[in-house]
Amino acid sequence: MNVKIKDVAREANVSVATVSRVLNNIPLVNDETKKRVQDAIDRTGYKPNAIARSLKMQRTNTFGIMIPDITQAYYTQVVRGVEDVCNIYDYNIILCNTDSDPIKEHTYLNVFLEKQCDGILFIGKSLSEDLILAITNSRVPIVLGALSDSEERVPSVSINNDEAAYDITKYLIDNGHKKIGFLTDEDEISYVGIERKKGYIRALESVGIEVNNDYELKGKYTIKGGYDLMDKMLKLKDRPTAVVALNDEMALGAIRKAEDVGLKVPEDMSVIGFNNFSISEWVKPTITTVAQPMYDIGAISARMLIKTINNKQDENKSIFVPHEIIIRDSVKNIE
Amino acid sequence: MNVKIKDVAREANVSVATVSRVLNNIPLVNDETKKRVQDAIDRTGYKPNAIARSLKMQRTNTFGIMIPDITQAYYTQVVRGVEDVCNIYDYNIILCNTDSDPIKEHTYLNVFLEKQCDGILFIGKSLSEDLILAITNSRVPIVLGALSDSEERVPSVSINNDEAAYDITKYLIDNGHKKIGFLTDEDEISYVGIERKKGYIRALESVGIEVNNDYELKGKYTIKGGYDLMDKMLKLKDRPTAVVALNDEMALGAIRKAEDVGLKVPEDMSVIGFNNFSISEWVKPTITTVAQPMYDIGAISARMLIKTINNKQDENKSIFVPHEIIIRDSVKNIE
DNA sequence: CTGAAAGCGCTTACAG
DNA sequence: CTGAAAGCGCTTACAG
Structure with a gap:
């Protein structure tokens, strides 16, 4: 088995509480004992168990993300935007391909709920009435990316x-x-x-x-x-x-x-x-x-979700990002 | 807060142990009380907390997957293959883009370790000596996809x-x-x-x-x-x-x-x-x-990883999947 | 067939 | 500044 907090406590001759405190940078630790703990951590190669931490903290720092199919270039960029900002704020993403299949969507929603995801990103073309109900009932924070809910029940970011x-x-x-x-x-x-x-x-x-x-x-x-x-x-x-x-x-x-x-x-x-x-x-x-702006749609969605979680501000509305016509060679003026 | 196992136990007038048993389909439960528990579960809308379960079971049913960049079409298919088989076997994937950056690779490895991933899939063009050492030291099961280790220290699936x-x-x-x-x-x-x-x-x-x-x-x-x-x-x-x-x-x-x-x-x-x-x-x-066969590379990697975890068989070797020349129009015979 | 209790590895009031 | 202890929500030997 791996080394756990108890082991480093013993190694440093302190209590697990103290180790936990230096781990989490809680200030009221004596510099000298902090150093002793730090040494013990280095020596033992201790890595905190995030699962145990999550159970206690009621927060996993992971989001669930549903997309129709990662194989489609469009979604790929959105996901990259999501992941990049998640990375900045210390979140990770569980990625699921739904093929826009309602069964899979519900299954994955349950997975996200059971795995205690802190939030959900739903990327796609369409969100069924069924699913939105299940989501709002569950009370997980969610943000829609690339589409929006016509009734504005959940925040979203997409073009118009x-x-x-x-x-x-x-x-x-x-x-x-x-x-x-x-x-x-x-x-x-x-x-x-x-x-x-x-x-x-x-x-x-x-x-x-x-x-x-x-x-x-x-x-x-x-x-x-x-x-x-x-x-x-x-x-x-x-x-x-x-x-x-x-x-x-x-x-x-x-x-x-x-x-x-x-x-x-x-x-x-x-x-x-x-x-x-x-x-x-x-x-x-x-x-x-x-x-x-596909990357941005992902990045903004993620940012919105993180904000919601941290500030409890569910005052998020749908936001529309700008689209832009790119004129190239496949259209002829026939006037 | 959500409903937990204790709540459904109270609701069904049984102990949490019994609820846990019906949840996990452990056979030695009386049919009648099983039904009572089932009803209580349905009535309360109980969903098991996978985090708590993971802590106890020492198994998260999630894999970490590192790829250089999901935005590249090639990796997209590999990931889809991975996710499809993971879905079948009840695993989920935490997806990370490394940009082949050693810093990010190490950071993500630590995330995977801390989040107690059951295994790691590393997809890419290259695996540094540093990283492979860190990985083998940590003793997490890993499979390489799309590349292999010339020294065969870890299993892999790729073309030759x-x-x-x-x-x-x-x-x-x-x-x-x-x-x-x-x-x-x-x-x-x-x-x-x-x-x-x-x-x-x-x-x-x-x-x-x-x-x-x-x-x-x-x-x-x-x-x-x-x-x-x-x-x-x-x-x-x-x-x-x-x-x-x-x-x-x-x-x-x-x-x-x-x-x-x-x-x-x-x-x-x-x-x-x-x-x-x-x-x-x-x-x-x-x-x-x-x-x-990019999809297959992903699918086979995932399958290999799952097998390793379940059978403790770390007798996995590198496997080569076939490549195939697709002749089209961009080459001229100039003889 | 069922329940009481210990324990998974953390964090954090509470007391000192 | 530090430690003992409770508790997060589960599972599972152990006893009955």
Whole structure:
């Protein structure tokens, strides 16, 4: 077994209380005995048992973080932002991939609760009513990242997805496009998808373009997904001149499909993406997209959570971080 | 405060010992009282405190995992493999990004030790002598993923990097290339980089090609890194006809640079990558590369670690998983 | 089949 | 300034 506090106490000829005090930098320890303890610690190679400490302190310094799938570039950056600030404030993260599966979400929530996580970060596209109830009931501090709760029951940090979709659709309209396709998620009730659709429709209606339901196609959030969707899109009798895809991977797939059937992008078909995936400036054509500050979303979420825990201030509201249209080569002005 | 075992004991009119027994499915409990306890649990919404349990059981069911940077696509898949099998066996992972920084590595090791992780997964390119000593001293079970220890002190799962580099260099040679550049890591002592260089040189020497030191260029493992390195490569008086990059991101950057100066890939310059990044089949030209089973590396590592913990069998050796050359469009036969 | 009690490794009032 | 003791929430021999 490892050395424990009792062992160093014996070694230093003091009580465990004293050892604990020097460990935790509690000031009222005599300098000389402090040194003796310190020596004993060094000599024995003692490392405090954080589990025992957590049990006593009712605080684990660990957060649970749920994301749909770490394999997706987007989430990767958010997680990195989270972990970096956690590291600064001495927190660690338990990482879980939910695949947006409600079963897994509930299971992991329970794990976080049982493992006494000090807080939870939920990153994703959508938060079910069920889960939010379970979370608020449990009374763990939580922050949502990359999405928000429309009813503001829990704090969140994300872009304004409605606005972002509006802006980008408007950008297409300003470039003369009137027939604009919309490549979205299979998951009908995805919060982010819904918000984005709102913005898309709002933009169309703002200039009196009628919404064509054939132009909304649902598929996977992957390159292949975009590829397949563009295939369908191109089979429409009255095909759009531009398409907005809900992430850059889809946009890339859509571009490739268009090219595969002999169209040129953007000459014959404009495509716009979402998220500013790191690859988007390196493919040909480079992809016009709307950037989210993904790292910041993670970092701010974590910071918010830490603040909540330390100050008991649950006066946190949703905060929107700015998005930005990155103009590159995949959109043509057809006016 | 939350409800604890004592509360459900009172509620069910039994001792905490009995509650604990039904919680842990220990068979010798009367069916009727088991039901009473179960009801009390349901009624109170009791959730066991895993921290308390861990303290008693000396086992946390959590692993620490260190990776250089979750933001890199390669590691993402490894982590997903790890998490998926951990989930099956009821483990969770504490995820840490080290940036391959020795300070962070040591800090995180201590965190894992203090938080009583049952085991550690170390994923990366290189493991310093220092760290391996600290790890073996601590006696935590560990498995290395994506790299291995040349002295076999700790178990690992990875491809045979030497072989992989040999194979891919040989492939270039078989396609008539004699002047072959090598785009590698800045980190001189990276285990993976060293192994790969060995294979590269071995392939050259196997056909009597003299190694040209100018052809080895060190830079960042990113698209931009590859871009910059190709720039240097092209300024060589006697430039190579082909280049092997140590990941696909570098390969992509190298391709873009070549194109930017008016060369065609692969007609004027062949480029080959590593890892089979998901984008590589979607860019133009598609990138010839050597695939590693990254998900499997993660999954197998985790499985190995779990086995070690449960069977006390530290008879684990390094295992090599197969790599595979994926032939696409970025290499030209110039014979 | 069930309960009382010790103990996992810490922290912290309380007393001196 | 320091120590003895209680307690965090569990599990599990031991006794009955």
